[in-house]
Amino acid sequence: xxxxxxxxxxxxxxxxxxxxxxxxxxxxxxYNLQWFRQDPGKGLTSLLLIQSSQREQTSGRLxxxxxxxxxxxxxxxxxxxxxxxxxxLCAVRSRVxxxxxxxxxxxxxxxxxx
Amino acid sequence: xxxxxxxxxxxxxxxxxKKSLKCEQHMGHRAMYWYKQKAKKPPExxxxxxxxxLSINESVPSRFSPxxxxxxxxxxxxxxxxxxxxxxxxxxxxxxxLAGDHNEQFFGPGTRLTVL
Numbered sequence: 001x002x003x004x005x006x007x008x009x010x011x012x013x014x015x016x017x018x019x020x021x022x023x024x025x026x027x028x029x030x031y032n033l034q035w036f037r038q039d040p041g042k043g044l045t046s047l048l049l050i051q052s053s054q055r056e057q058t059s060g061r062l063x064x065x066x067x068x069x070x071x072x073x074x075x076x077x078x079x080x081x082x083x084x085x086x087x088x089l090c091a092v093r094s095r096v097x098x099x100x101x102x103x104x105x106x107x108x109x110x111x112x113x114x
Numbered sequence: 115x116x117x118x119x120x121x122x123x124x125x126x127x128x129x130x131x132k133k134s135l136k137c138e139q140h141m142g143h144r145a146m147y148w149y150k151q152k153a154k155k156p157p158e159x160x161x162x163x164x165x166x167x168l169s170i171n172e173s174v175p176s177r178f179s180p181x182x183x184x185x186x187x188x189x190x191x192x193x194x195x196x197x198x199x200x201x202x203x204x205x206x207x208x209x210x211x212l213a214g215d216h217n218e219q220f221f222g223p224g225t226r227l228t229v230l
Contacts, residue, residue: 031211031215031216032215032216034218034219036221041202041224041226042223042224043118043120043204043221043222043223043224044157044204044206044221045221046218046219046220046221049217049218051215089156091219093215093216093219096170098162098169098170099162099164099169099170099210100215100216101159101162101170102159102219104156104157105156106155106156107156
């Protein structure tokens with residue numbers, strides 16, 4: 001059974017700092033990995049999708065890497081801003097008996113202080 | 115357009131009521147999902163529809179009844195709910211690939227459900 005762990009659970013940084021969020025998963029037989037952000041009481045916003053054959057993806061100030069063999073992904077946020085404050089969720093898509101499904105980590109709650 | 119819409123935004127219901135949550139997407143995705151999310155927890159998968167057929171039911175109680183009328187719409191019918199069913203209900207969609215994988219999954223804004 002796939003298990004996803006995110007470290008740290010919470011992070012508070014001053015504005016402008018570069019930061020790294022970590023995600024690890026137990027079964028390396030994944031299709032892809034997706035990073036989301038969620039603002040309080042809102043839905044999930046997709047940030048980046050990395051296919052199992054890829055090593056990294058970039059979007060603006062965000063860069064996500066994937067090391068499938070070691071079961072790890074990192075989300076790098078450059079020059080953090082107060083608007084980046086949210087919960088960041090990592091999810092891996094794995095095969096199940098009737099298709100595939102996303103398994104989520106518990107999330108990292110990020111606060112960027114002005 | 116990468117939008118998944120959900121109605122209503124908020125719903126308050128008694129334990130004897132019957133209500134429905136609705137979800138719609140126009141991205142041409144052929145997989146649609148219902149998730150339940152409690153505060154400070156990740157989403158929990160409830161149901162998956164693939165090509166309008168129910169493919170995954172995560173042992174959800176029968177008081178929750180999903181329906182997929184067509185490839186763009188997904189409903190969740192609610193009946194005789196309990197207060198512990200109060201949560202944020204999220205709909206999502208994705209496009210199945212050729213080898214069992216899926217492309218990017220998109221979520222709607224959710225329906226905040228309160229059961230009194």
